[in-house]
Amino acid sequence: MSLRDIHRSGILTTRNNGLSSIGVYMSLRDIHRSGILTTRNNGVPSICVYMSLRDIHRSGILTTRNNGVSSICVYMSLRDIHRSGILTTRNNGVPTICVYMSLRDIHRSGILTTRNNGVPSICVYMSLRDIHRSGILTTRNNGVSSICVYMSLRDIHRSGILTTRNNGVSAIGVYMSLRDIHRSGILTTRNNGVSAIGVYMSLRDIHRSWNPLTRNNGVSAIGVYMSLRDIHRSGILTTRNNGVSAIGVYMSLRDIHRSGILTTRNNGVSSICVYMSLRDIHRSGILTTRNNGVPSICVYMSLRDIHRSGILTRNNGVSSIGVYMSLRDIHRSGILTTRNNGVPAIGVYMSLRDIHRFPNPDNEK
Structure with missing residues (x-):
């Protein structure tokens, strides 16, 4: 018979997973209306749910504050997950859920507003601009360090993700112009921001990017294929300790001097x-x-x-x-x-x- 009648019978009004051992073949809306699973401790963790989470939310079952759906396979939009109020927890509510929708909706869901790398284990296939708009990766500790980024760093900057002060992009393969890196504000760090990045563009743009203004051999490990005059203009090698000692120089030393590099x-x-x-x-x-x-x-x-x-x-x-x-x-x-x-x-x-x-x-x- 209907669970509504089961509820009305007063049998399953217990507060501890009353239906955990019962096979449920009807809508959770009716389960909610039955008042059975209003418990505050993961009422449905062992139930296979084949209906919309919107109705799960409306049922009031998963309003718990401790990862109510962490073990549930979710096949619907996270927008509805948010609307359900399930994953408003502040501690990585979705780290084990495969997310196949836009992070914009993840943000709108309010799930990943945590301050500790909410998405480090999630494969992200959309623009980081939306990641930023989602407010997920505004953390101050290399929020995207383990994420493969396939879009322009300009959008990374606009996302506000990598404004950290500790080599935000050191582990990210960068395939775009450093001019945009600068515009992104990523590598304004004072400690060899680009030392591990292969740079294949003009150092003039490196300068315009303000990256290696460090005082300790900012470009010592970078292969430089352009004029040292531009190196100077970039302000990179104004260090006082053999700035170019490891760089193969194939141009006139007159320009080396004009660059102000080797006045040590x-x-x-x-x-x-x-x-x-x-x-x-x-x-x-x-x-x-x-x-x-x-x-x-x-x-x-x-x-x-x-x-x-x-x-x-x-x-x-x-x-x-x-x-x-x-x-x-x-x-x-x-x-x-x-x-x-x-x-x-x-x-x-x-x-x-x-x-x-x-x-x-x-x-x-």
């Missing part, structure tokens, strides 16, 4: 192979250091320009450099005017007459 005081270019004139090295202001700026650089130009560059003055600058030009030019270069046997380690292949003609700096004083 500790052998800025010591590990860089330099294939241009030292005159430009000097003009770049890189090797004005006072401690053998070029000892490991092979120099293929005139020492006159070495002198004009001001690099190798005051400490046996050329002692380890193979010199293939006249000592007259060595003198004119002003390199070996030091007071400590400037040429003892240099192989001299010219006449001693020229060595004599080579003025003694002490006698000139």
Whole structure:
């Protein structure tokens, strides 16, 4: 007979899962009307429900505050789940439910407004813009770190998800322009925001993005395929500790200087192979250091320009450099005017007459 009559009989008015062992073949609306399952402790967890949750809600059964439907397979819209008032809990009500509808409706349902990564185990196949609009991932701790994102980071930003201050996108594969990363406000962090991201676009846009303004080798692990002039304009490598030491540089050091990268005081270019004139090295202001700026650089130009560059003055600058030009030019270069046997380690292949003609700096004083 109808459960309405069962209820009216007063048999199943108990407050502890009165119907848990009864096979129910009728509408839960009538179950609710029967007043049987108004208990506050998961009245229907073991019942297979084949009808709309809207009616489950209307039945008043699953208004509990502790994951009432966590073990129920839900085949209808979460909008109705929300309307049912079931999953308004504040502790990840749906983490084990496969969601096949828009997160916009998840938000509207008020389910995942929790502050602790409500959706980390849910596969999301819709736009993050709607994720944001849903208010789900406004958490401050890498809300989307384990979610594969297939849309523009501009929308990620608009979603407000990755405004965290700790490498919000470090584990996300980014396939769009860093200009949009900047516009998204994601990588304004101060600790190598992009260090693990493969960057295939112009560093000029990296600068415009404000990402690697860090003071500790922001781009040290990034392969840079554009002009260092733009690196400078980007403000990335203004660090004071060998900003480009690990970067292969294939452009003129003049632009390196203009970039302001290697104005450090500790052998800025010591590990860089330099294939241009030292005159430009000097003009770049890189090797004005006072401690053998070029000892490991092979120099293929005139020492006159070495002198004009001001690099190798005051400490046996050329002692380890193979010199293939006249000592007259060595003198004119002003390199070996030091007071400590400037040429003892240099192989001299010219006449001693020229060595004599080579003025003694002490006698000139």
